Amino acid sequence: MYALEIRGLGKTFRGKKLRTVEALKGIDLCVEQGEVLGFLGPNGAGKSTTIKCLMGLIRPTVGSATILGRDIASAEARTSVGYLPENPAFYDYLSAEEYLLFVGRAFGMQGDLLSRRCEEVLKQLELWEPRRRLIRTYSKGMVQRVGLAQVLLHDPEVYILDEPMSGLDPIGRALVKEIVLDLKRRGKCVFFSTHITDDVEKVCDRVAVINHGELKVVDRVENILMRGTEGYAVSIAAADGSVEERVVAEAQLQGVISDAVAAGRSILKVEPRRKSMEAFFLDIVGH
Amino acid sequence: MLNIMMVTLKGIFRDRVFQGIMALAVLFLFIPSAASLSMRQVTELSVTLSLSLISFILLLLSVFLGGTSLWRDIERRYSYSVLSLPLRRSSYVLGRFLGLALFMLLTSTVLGLASCAAIAVSSTLYPAERPVVWGFLLLALVYATLKYVLLVAVALLLSTVSTSFFLPIFGTICTYLASGISQQVYEYVHSPAAAQAVSPMLKQAVTVAYYLIPNLAGFDLKLNAIYGVAPNPGGLALTAAYFLTYTAILLGASILVFNRREMK
Amino acid sequence: MSRHVATILLLAGLIGYGAVIVPFAGYMRAKPVEEKLGYVPSVKVLKSLSVDQKEVAGAALVFKVLMYYGTLMGDLPKGAIVNGPGDLPGMSRLLHAAVQLDPYNMDAYYFAQGILTWDAHQYQVANNLLDYGMKYRTWDWFLPFFAGFNSAYFLKDYKKAAHYYDLAGDLSGEPLYKSLASRYMQESGETDLAIAYLGGMVKTAKNEAVKKSYQLRLSAFQEVRRIEQARDRFRADKGSLPISVEQLVQSGYLKSVPVDPYGGSFYLGPDGKVATTSKFALGVTKK
Ligand SMILES: Nc1ncnc2c1ncn2[C@@H]1O[C@H](COP(=O)(O)OP(=O)(O)O)[C@@H](O)[C@H]1O
Ligand SMILES: [Mg+2]
Numbered sequence: 001m002y003a004l005e006i007r008g009l010g011k012t013f014r015g016k017k018l019r020t021v022e023a024l025k026g027i028d029l030c031v032e033q034g035e036v037l038g039f040l041g042p043n044g045a046g047k048s049t050t051i052k053c054l055m056g057l058i059r060p061t062v063g064s065a066t067i068l069g070r071d072i073a074s075a076e077a078r079t080s081v082g083y084l085p086e087n088p089a090f091y092d093y094l095s096a097e098e099y100l101l102f103v104g105r106a107f108g109m110q111g112d113l114l115s116r117r118c119e120e121v122l123k124q125l126e127l128w129e130p131r132r133r134l135i136r137t138y139s140k141g142m143v144q145r146v147g148l149a150q151v152l153l154h155d156p157e158v159y160i161l162d163e164p165m166s167g168l169d170p171i172g173r174a175l176v177k178e179i180v181l182d183l184k185r186r187g188k189c190v191f192f193s194t195h196i197t198d199d200v201e202k203v204c205d206r207v208a209v210i211n212h213g214e215l216k217v218v219d220r221v222e223n224i225l226m227r228g229t230e231g232y233a234v235s236i237a238a239a240d241g242s243v244e245e246r247v248v249a250e251a252q253l254q255g256v257i258s259d260a261v262a263a264g265r266s267i268l269k270v271e272p273r274r275k276s277m278e279a280f281f282l283d284i285v286g287h
Numbered sequence: 288m289l290n291i292m293m294v295t296l297k298g299i300f301r302d303r304v305f306q307g308i309m310a311l312a313v314l315f316l317f318i319p320s321a322a323s324l325s326m327r328q329v330t331e332l333s334v335t336l337s338l339s340l341i342s343f344i345l346l347l348l349s350v351f352l353g354g355t356s357l358w359r360d361i362e363r364r365y366s367y368s369v370l371s372l373p374l375r376r377s378s379y380v381l382g383r384f385l386g387l388a389l390f391m392l393l394t395s396t397v398l399g400l401a402s403c404a405a406i407a408v409s410s411t412l413y414p415a416e417r418p419v420v421w422g423f424l425l426l427a428l429v430y431a432t433l434k435y436v437l438l439v440a441v442a443l444l445l446s447t448v449s450t451s452f453f454l455p456i457f458g459t460i461c462t463y464l465a466s467g468i469s470q471q472v473y474e475y476v477h478s479p480a481a482a483q484a485v486s487p488m489l490k491q492a493v494t495v496a497y498y499l500i501p502n503l504a505g506f507d508l509k510l511n512a513i514y515g516v517a518p519n520p521g522g523l524a525l526t527a528a529y530f531l532t533y534t535a536i537l538l539g540a541s542i543l544v545f546n547r548r549e550m551k
Numbered sequence: 552m553s554r555h556v557a558t559i560l561l562l563a564g565l566i567g568y569g570a571v572i573v574p575f576a577g578y579m580r581a582k583p584v585e586e587k588l589g590y591v592p593s594v595k596v597l598k599s600l601s602v603d604q605k606e607v608a609g610a611a612l613v614f615k616v617l618m619y620y621g622t623l624m625g626d627l628p629k630g631a632i633v634n635g636p637g638d639l640p641g642m643s644r645l646l647h648a649a650v651q652l653d654p655y656n657m658d659a660y661y662f663a664q665g666i667l668t669w670d671a672h673q674y675q676v677a678n679n680l681l682d683y684g685m686k687y688r689t690w691d692w693f694l695p696f697f698a699g700f701n702s703a704y705f706l707k708d709y710k711k712a713a714h715y716y717d718l719a720g721d722l723s724g725e726p727l728y729k730s731l732a733s734r735y736m737q738e739s740g741e742t743d744l745a746i747a748y749l750g751g752m753v754k755t756a757k758n759e760a761v762k763k764s765y766q767l768r769l770s771a772f773q774e775v776r777r778i779e780q781a782r783d784r785f786r787a788d789k790g791s792l793p794i795s796v797e798q799l800v801q802s803g804y805l806k807s808v809p810v811d812p813y814g815g816s817f818y819l820g821p822d823g824k825v826a827t828t829s830k831f832a833l834g835v836t837k838k
Contacts, residue, residue: 055371057550067471078373085367092363093301105290106372124480134301150368349615377556470579471618478760498572505579522578528571542557 001069003158003189004031004054008063011213023049025213031183031191031206033157036184038200039193039209042285047193048086049164050210056082063163065086067158079107082151085209086106086162086193088143092136096127096146099135107154121149125175141172148179159183161192165199177203186262201225207277211285225274235268236260247273291374291382292389297502299352301392308394311344313536314396318405330406330415336429343532344398345391345435346383346463352387353442354455357545361450366550377542385456386536388436395432399425420515426523427512433468433530434506438463440537441501447544465496466503597648608652612645616662620760639671655688664697665752665761669768669831672721674705682819685718692722700748704741713737742776771831778817778825781805792823 004225025048031037045203053060054072070077090099098117104114119160123130125145130138135146144167151159164180165173179220180203194200200207201221210219217224231249236262239245248256260267275283299305315337322333357380360366370379404426410419439463446455476485476493485493505526511518596606618643643666649659660681667677681698688694698797699715702708749769756762778796783803785793801806809817815829 008359052367052550055367057367059547059549074375075375078371083368085364085371087364088368089364091298093298094294098297100296102290103372106374108373117388147368159332166416375556381556468615468618471615474580475618484724496574502575503577505575519578522582525571525575525578528567529575532564532567532571535560537564538570539557539559539561542560543554546557548555 001033002030002066003033003035004029004065004067005069006030006050006054006063006065009050009053009060009065010062011046011053011058012061023213024053024060027210027213027215029208029215029218031189033189034184034187036180036190036203036205037192038204038207039210039224040195040197040200040207040281041193042195043254045195046213047195047209047210048214050164051083051086051160051191051193054160055081070089080156081158081160082154082156084147084151084161084164087148087167090135090143090146090150093134093135095132096122096138096149097131099146103150104153111153117153117155121152124152125149130134133171141168144168144172145163148176152179159188159190159192161190163193163195165194165196173199197281209281209284212233216284221277224277224280229272229274231273233269233271233273234260235270236265237268239264243268288385290380291369291379292386293523295356295383296390297384300344304348304352304390305394305513308344308348311340311400312398315401315405316339317400319409322409323413329413330410330419331513333406333409334402334424336507337405338424340400340433341395341402341428342435343421345395345431346438348391349387349435349438349442350456350459350463352390353439354459355452356383356387357443357446358449358452358455361550362452363369367468370518372548376546380443380447380542380545381538382400384440384541387439387443391432391436391439395428399428404518417515420512423508423515423518424512426518427508430505430506430508430526433438433527437501437503437506437530437534440534440541442546444537444541446543447548462500463503465517466501469497469500469502470504477484502529505529597652605652606656609649609656609659612649612652613656613658613662616642616645616649617658617758617760620662620666639666642666643671643673643676647680650684654684657688657691657693660684660688660694660697664701665764668701668705672705673752674701677701678706690722693717694718695722700744703743704748742772742779746776747774767832770812771827774811774817774828775825777826778805778809778819782819782823782825786823793821796825 002201006027006029009024009027010022013021013023015021027046027050038049039050049058052058054065054067056072057074057080065072067077068080091102094102100118100121101114104110104117109117122131125148127142127145127149130142133144138146142163148164151161159200161180164176168176177199180190180192182206185202204221206218207224209216229250231247232247234248234252234253236244236246246256256269257267318333318336320341322329322336370376403421406419406424427477438459442455442459444451445458449455450491451460473493476490505522508518619638643663646659646663649656649680650663653659664677667673668682678698681694684692685694685698695715695718699719700711703712704714706712724834728781729831730751746769749765749772752765753762753769756765778799781799782793785799785802785804793799793802796809796819798803800808809818810825811829813827813829813831815827817827819827820826
């Protein structure tokens with residue numbers, strides 16, 4: 001069973017005056033349990049639309065999807081999901097602690113378990129001190145952390161995060177990355193959208209690139225990086241101690257190395273030269 | 288559902304609505320002295336003033352709380368974080384409604400106690416010819432509360448349809464105004480006196496509106512409370528049944544509409 | 552699931568509504584008139600409650616009375632003695648409140664003139680109200696015209712009547728009103744005065760219920776005049792008063808049996824004054 005299974009998902013928004021926007025044009029995507037998948041795409045690509053469909057906030061025009069085998073049309077599908085909306089807002093007349101209790105109860109948690117988990121996530125996200133303050137007094141970074149806390153609270157199997165790192169300072173971004181890596185270690189499935197290639201490169205197993213409502217590429221991160229190899233930088237030390245640096249294509253690499261060895265020179269370093277993820281991404285989205 | 292209900296209540300209290308009501312309730316202190324202006328019926332006038340003040344406060348609450356509660360969640364994007372929880376939309380709507388209804392009940396209880404105190408003071412200062420019948424006063428309060436709870440359901444239905452707070456608030460006010468006179472207008476157009484003046488088309492339109500618009504005139508027991516006139520028990524039962532069925536329809540329709548609502 | 556809740560609520564509600572609405576509407580229709588007209592808090596309260604919408608509040612009160620009166624007139628059973636004109640003190644209270652909210656509201660004066668005089672016999676109250684109105688509606692000849700009629704016909708205060716008619720004449724530029732008072736000041740002219748007044752009222756009435764009530768009264772007075780004329784011819788011929796209306800019919804002075812539109816029958820008083828058992832429905836059969 002897939003953690004997420006999206007089949008032919010399409011969404012057309014009806015605007016004013018009969019104008020329509022085809023935000024999603026039939027997306028097929030499966031995410032394994034225990035997998036971290038980066039959903040990469042420029043602004044307006046359809047990332048949030050996909051995620052809102054999954055969370056039952058909007059109804060897909062065509063297609064279907066399941067979360068851990070449960071159809072997204074039912075509220076039950078959301079029981080094993082932690083969802084962080086894009087630029088989240090939470091009932092700001094509650095304190096972080098009260099909000100987490102509210103969320104926990106919505107997931108059917110009670111009593112000791114709920115209060116223990118609350119304390120854990122509040123401490124993990126450094127919200128323990130201000131936990132009694134109303135959310136309306138929080139900074140943006142703190143609100144984002146409340147969002148992560150409510151995602152982690154019930155320890156679900158699937159995490160759907162919509163641009164979890166946008167608008168955060170470097171410390172915040174590092175924290176999010178750490179959390180995602182921790183979830184990966186614990187075998188959870190994380191599906192997060194982003195438009196920053198660096199995030200994907202560091203934490204994801206696979207990446208799905210979306211543009212104009214269509215999936216362009218779905219592949220493992222290392223395959224993409226490998227595919228982008230343009231050649232190798234070879235450093236060769238001559239007998240007189242001078243170092244020669246050459247860039248050679250893959251086909252010539254073998255020859256260059258054996259030539260050097262035959263000439264009695266020593267090979268200091270062979271480094272693959274590859275296009276960055278960013279260049280790869282820019283290629284796909286056509287810039 | 289209970290969860291949403293508690294959050295709704297908490298939100299109302301945190302927004303200092305209750306403190307606002309308490310500030311308005313200070314007016315009850317002046318009722319005995321204001322009522323003494325009346326030469327003939329001090330107690331009656333204090334009952335009138337108390338009931339009118341309570342009705343007025345409940346009207347404001349039902350229009351503004353009922354009309355803005357869904358709208359605010361959507362406007363401030365709370366709906367993304369709340370409706371993505373494993374909650375059914377029906378629980379959300381019902382929870383909201385029950386939270387608001389509970390708050391109305393709480394308000395009318397507190398204000399009812401305050402008005403009882405005010406009335407007790409005026410009736411001891413100026414004993415009335417007809418003693419106050421506290422049971423009728425209680426009935427009048429209960430039915431006034433039911434009336435405004437029904438209005439909350441109207442406001443909720445309108446806010447599931449609309450994307451702004453404009454329609455819910457003004458729609459609810461209009462419903463309130465129309466519901467007060469629908470009975471009279473209906474009877475008038477169906478009286479022979481109006482036969483020539485009213486076209487059959489208009490007559491039909493009024494009839495349709497009469498059955499569509501909530502008939503809130505039946506919930507008004509002020510007269511019974513003020514003059515100690517016994518209300519008709521059968522009529523009271525019918526009115527209560529009317530409240531239940533009409534509210535059920537409003538809530539059912541609200542859920543149906545809200546189920547289809549997209550959180551874009 | 553959510554759909555089921557909605558459907559159940561809707562169905563139960565609709566079925567219940569269907570069962571309740573007919574008896575409920577019946578109960579609402581059968582409510583005692585006093586309860587229908589409702590209780591209006593003291594004018595002081597109303598004034599402060601209506602803030603800067605006093606005109607609307609005043610108009611609403613008049614509208615309420617009109618609606619109520621319209622329904623009453625509609626209840627007229629054909630041929631039977633007319634029902635009492637409902638809750639007269641209630642209507643009077645509302646109209647007084649209305650003019651205190653908006654002293655310019657002509658509808659209120661117009662209507663008060665109708666019910667306070669013919670139905671409630673509160674002639675002085677009516678004239679006081681009209682005096683109050685004249686302080687505001689200084690241009691309006693209707694108010695002194697009404698007051699003049701009341702003074703002459705009901706109160707027999709011919710001096711006052713002449714004063715009012717003078718005023719009405721000045722305001723309307725209609726010399727007719729000046730002559731009205733002097734023309735009909737004798738007892739015998741009373742009926743003509745009433746007919747002239749009622750005829751004018753019927754012609755200018757815009758509200759159906761009001762027009763109907765004036766018409767009814769006008770036709771009663773026309774019958775009275777017919778009897779009076781026959782009676783006077785009888786006395787001129789025979790030198791004595793007739794004993795009864797029947798005698799006038801039998802002796803041919805009356806061509807047809809006079810019909811009281813209020814359902815009563817006409818008779819002659821000992822002094823020859825025409826009267827009717829219905830007393831022109833002046834509240835004798837009030838419930
Ligand atoms: N409510 C809406 N009405 C019309 N068009 C919309 C609506 N929401 C999103 N869109 C359009 O759908 C496309 C995808 O939007 P979105 O999924 O929010 O992009 P992103 O990948 O940045 O999250 C965009 O072109 C956007 O303009
Ligand atoms: Mg987005």
